Amino acid sequence: ATPTALMVGTGRSARAGVLIKNGEVLEEVDRLTAVVFDKTGTITEGKPVVTDIVAENEKEVLQLAASLEEASEHPLASAILAKAKAEKVTLLPTADFISYQGKGVCANISNKAVFVGNKHLVKEKALSEKLKESYDKLQEQGKTVVFVGEAKQVIGLIAIQDAPKKTSKEAIELLNKKGLKTVMLTGDAPKVAEAIAKEVGIKEVIAGVLPAEKAKYIEELKEHETVAFVGDGINDAPALTTADVGIAMGSGTDIAIESGGIVLMKNDLLGVVRALELSQKTFARIK
Ligand code: ADP
Ligand code: MG
DSSP states (O other): OOHHHHHHHHHHHHHTTEEEOOHHHHHHHHHOOEEEEOIIIIIBOSOOEEEEEEESSHHHHHHHHHHHHTTOOSHHHHHHHHHHHHTTOOOOOOEEEEEETTTEEEEEETTEEEEEEOHHHHTTSOOOHHHHHHHHHHHHTTOEEEEEEETTEEEEEEEEEOOBOTTHHHHHHHHHHTTOEEEEEOSSOHHHHHHHHHHHTOOEEEOSOOHHHHHHHHHHHTTTSOEEEEEOSGGGHHHHHHSSEEEEETTSOHHHHHHOSEEETTOOTHHHHHHHHHHHHHHHHHO
């Protein structure tokens, strides 16, 4: 590869909002056989909205959850806070806040332990038949469901919807057509992940993955494939650096952007297709 051809390649891609850090990255892109996607903020908008609250006392559940989430930076936290604001719910003071990556958050409110999070946090805690039913139904609709609990009891569910970006389906279908393996790798629950995957045309789903396990999965896949990982979050940085090509969303966290060899400034998965086509053109020309 001649440096001039590479520079032309990367310059043209920059105009399409695809920043490629150097020529070696572009050469790796030319060899890709698999693309692995994070879900939240990558395939989806990352702008989740609360759609349902299931509880005996919905207002109380929203108040407790929002009071905890005020200290969290997770996209789900913003959704819960926005809902609380819209409903004019006053937030309660919390103490001893703890955030468990990929699981949820806990704190004390009026000396009671309150938590908001997924089933990793509530494993042994009892769930009523009614809540269990709602949990399944909401997840099948592609909604992320978090449990809200107080003193080890689950007292309600909050369902949050995060729609796929408009271009995700088109981009993934183009990658499928080019013969690349497309995979979703997410911390969210299997049912939700599968519903979203189906919407955008991804056939392989690895769900319920803790942040630390994302890089491990990429490592395994690399034994048989040349792998790109596309992500946006703080949690995604290890997977971005482990992949043969790390592709970060421009809207992502600073650490994700630093970890990526490619940055998609338009936050649009069609950028992955652009990068592929560009590498094909570049290396076809200079061969
Ligand atoms: P993704 O891989 O889709 O980007 P994350 O690893 O960031 O997702 O989070 C995985 C799951 O952990 C969420 O779907 C949610 O169930 C739970 N979770 C993480 N942080 C929070 C929080 N602040 N409040 C409630 N639930 C949370
Ligand atoms: Mg994410």
